[in-house]
Amino acid sequence: MFFVLLFPLFAHADPVAVRNLRVWQAPDHTRLVFDLSGPLEHRLSTLKDPNRIVIDMDNARLSGALPTPETGGPILAGVRGAERSDAGLRIVLDLKAEARPRSFVLKPYGDYGHRLVIDLMDAGAAAEDETRPEPATVRRETQALAVRDLVVAIDAGHGGEDPGAIGRTHRTREKDVVLAIARELAKLVSAAPGMKAVLIRDGDYYIGLRERIKKAHRHQADVFISIHADAVPGVNRNARGASVYALSERGATSEAARVLADKENAADLIGGAGANDKDDLLLKVLVDMTQTATISDSLDLGTDLLGSLRTVGPLHQDTVAQAGFMVLKSPHIPSVLIETAYISNPDEEKKLRDKAYQRQVAEGIFNGLQRATPRLQARRGAATPSQASGPREHVVKPGETLAVIAKQYDTHVEALRFINGLGAKDPPAGRRLRIPPKAGG
Numbered sequence: 412m413f414f415v416l417l418f419p420l421f422a423h424a425d426p427v428a429v430r431n432l433r434v435w436q437a438p439d440h441t442r443l444v445f446d447l448s449g450p451l452e453h454r455l456s457t458l459k460d461p462n463r464i465v466i467d468m469d470n471a472r473l474s475g476a477l478p479t480p481e482t483g484g485p486i487l488a489g490v491r492g493a494e495r496s497d498a499g500l501r502i503v504l505d506l507k508a509e510a511r512p513r514s515f516v517l518k519p520y521g522d523y524g525h526r527l528v529i530d531l532m533d534a535g536a537a538a539e540d541e542t543r544p545e546p547a548t549v550r551r552e553t554q555a556l557a558v559r560d561l562v563v564a565i566d567a568g569h570g571g572e573d574p575g576a577i578g579r580t581h582r583t584r585e586k587d588v589v590l591a592i593a594r595e596l597a598k599l600v601s602a603a604p605g606m607k608a609v610l611i612r613d614g615d616y617y618i619g620l621r622e623r624i625k626k627a628h629r630h631q632a633d634v635f636i637s638i639h640a641d642a643v644p645g646v647n648r649n650a651r652g653a654s655v656y657a658l659s660e661r662g663a664t665s666e667a668a669r670v671l672a673d674k675e676n677a678a679d680l681i682g683g684a685g686a687n688d689k690d691d692l693l694l695k696v697l698v699d700m701t702q703t704a705t706i707s708d709s710l711d712l713g714t715d716l717l718g719s720l721r722t723v724g725p726l727h728q729d730t731v732a733q734a735g736f737m738v739l740k741s742p743h744i745p746s747v748l749i750e751t752a753y754i755s756n757p758d759e760e761k762k763l764r765d766k767a768y769q770r771q772v773a774e775g776i777f778n779g780l781q782r783a784t785p786r787l788q789a790r791r792g793a794a795t796p797s798q799a800s801g802p803r804e805h806v807v808k809p810g811e812t813l814a815v816i817a818k819q820y821d822t823h824v825e826a827l828r829f830i831n832g833l834g835a836k837d838p839p840a841g842r843r844l845r846i847p848p849k850a851g852g
């Protein structure tokens with residue numbers, strides 16, 4: 412009886428309607444997102460002469476003409492669709508250059524339904540996770556570690572598929588205003604002697620939360636600042652002011668902080684992040700090993716930031732709150748998340764749209780960073796192999812392999828690769844490596 416009831420659902424299910432297409436351009440890939448009426452089976456094939464990618468979808472149809480996609484990027488030249496005789500749908504992506512495709516599906520979340528994501532990885536560009544030569548500033552200095560520029564990773568929250576919170580009056584998107592603030596902050600940092608900025612996101616595309624952490628490690632960041640604008644749902648228009656958050660090892664400092672962390676952590680479900688179980692596991696192990704010291708440094712940094720942000724506008728809370736924010740789980744990098752203001756408050760929404768206010772917020776963050784800089788420098792400068800806790804550094808000797816170095820410091824090759832942003836190859840002699848602290852250190 413059970414079978415009789417279920418069978419028709421599978422055998423004669425309505426075809427999945429492909430309803431819409433959005434294209435997002437990231438530095439190393441082009442992302443296409445198809446809106447679907449339900450879950451879908453699909454296959455990808457890559458064809459040459461001319462370069463194109465074929466997406467075969469089972470039991471699917473177009474619900475209308477797809478919008479003409481943005482083709483200003485380096486890869487995508489056009490999109491065509493045709494229904495096949497077997498009730499399937501074939502979509503052909505015409506390419507300007509060779510690309511490595513990857514795809515995944517996103518389940519419904521919030522305002523979003525089922526989606527199919529196709530990433531066209533730029534085959535010409537060097538893979539972001541490969542070992543790169545050290546920047547000249549690092550290679551030049553041979554003795555004092557403190558000589559190296561302080562690398563500030565600036566993370567504009569959300570992006571691409573994930574707009575973040577939306578303002579009530581002007582439909583202002585969090586992803587846009589936080590990118591504007593991030594760029595202002597990067598300008599200030601780059602102009603400061605002894606400091607270097609790395610923008611984790613520099614355009615309207617989504618980067619997975621774990622990938623943001625990895626990117627910060629690849630650039631050997633000394634500090635990580637994630638920039639957001641908060642919103643409260645419902646009728647409350649009055650919540651206002653800035654807050655600063657750090658990771659907590661267990662539990663959140665308040666129910667509101669826990670709810671906020673859940674909301675921010677859902678970004679991957681909206682923006683779309685390919686799963687990488689290996690990285691997840693490694694990150695968990697590294698975080699468990701090293702987090703206590705890093706959280707304590709993050710709290711100090713957050714206190715400095717609150718001290719300077721209070722000169723820009725009201726604070727929503729005047730101490731650093733803590734919760735389980737995924738994007739703050741860097742094993743070694745003091746990391747904070749700043750909710751700059753409430754985009755759900757009409758007055759603050761108006762201010763967030765204002766270029767001058769965006770610059771003031773960036774200055775507030777920058778001033779706090781400057782207060783924290785001596786400590787952040789000392790944190791790195793004090794890192795010597797004799798210390799059991801805190802980060803240590805090792806300069807690779809000629810012929811030395813990662814396996815040998817891992818053994819010397821009683822750690823794992825994969826851990827060294829992750830926190831130093833290394834690819835599959837052994838690092839060259841002279842390369843400075845971060846060494847994870849000893850377990851329990």
Ligand SMILES: [Zn+2]
Binds near residue numbers: 568575576639675
């Ligand atoms: Zn946010």
